[in-house]
Amino acid sequence: METAIKEVSADYQSQIPWQKVVQSEAIVIHCSDPHFKEHFDNFLKNHLKIAHPTHIVIPGGITLMLPLLGKGFKFGKQIVDLVSDISKARRIICIAHEDCMIYKEHKILEWALSKAGMNIKDIQLKHLKEAGSTFELWFPGTEIQLYYADVEKQGDNDVVVFKEVA
Numbered sequence: 626m627e628t629a630i631k632e633v634s635a636d637y638q639s640q641i642p643w644q645k646v647v648q649s650e651a652i653v654i655h656c657s658d659p660h661f662k663e664h665f666d667n668f669l670k671n672h673l674k675i676a677h678p679t680h681i682v683i684p685g686g687i688t689l690m691l692p693l694l695g696k697g698f699k700f701g702k703q704i705v706d707l708v709s710d711i712s713k714a715r716r717i718i719c720i721a722h723e724d725c726m727i728y729k730e731h732k733i734l735e736w737a738l739s740k741a742g743m744n745i746k747d748i749q750l751k752h753l754k755e756a757g758s759t760f761e762l763w764f765p766g767t768e769i770q771l772y773y774a775d776v777e778k779q780g781d782n783d784v785v786v787f788k789e790v791a
């Protein structure tokens with residue numbers, strides 16, 4: 626089997642200088658949905674002034690870290706443990722978003738929602754708050770912030786508005 630790196634003219638050199646010493650300001654957990662990626666980056670950089678976020682990108686965001694999903698609980702803690710050891714960031718930011726396909730397509734959630742008389746946003750907010758209190762227990766002394774990204778009409782445009790969840 627061929628294991629050597631191919632020496633081809635299509636190699637690409639990043640235009641940004643490499644910096645060895647960069648302090649990450651926060652661990653940010655959010656969904657992998659490509660529709661929201663640039664909005665998350667924009668929010669972190671321009672609003673929260675976080676230049677070097679350590680992203681944990683998981684389909685559905687914090688969902689996999691909740692006890693609700695069984696094995697995901699331990700796996701979630703292992704991931705955050707690992708990145709917090711490496712990044713030394715003392716701040717965790719969790720972002721959920723409107724129109725999340727992971728929530729919309731999840732059959733167990735759909736069942737749980739109809740049983741509890743809740744809508745998707747209700748359960749996302751509930752999950753965010755559960756994640757927040759879980760992280761406070763796991764990582765005492767770490768600042769935890771929760772946000773929900775809504776898609777709103779503004780004139781003829783749809784815009785993404787980030788709201789802090791208390």
Ligand SMILES: [Zn+2]
Binds near residue numbers: 684724726
């Ligand atoms: Zn999503």
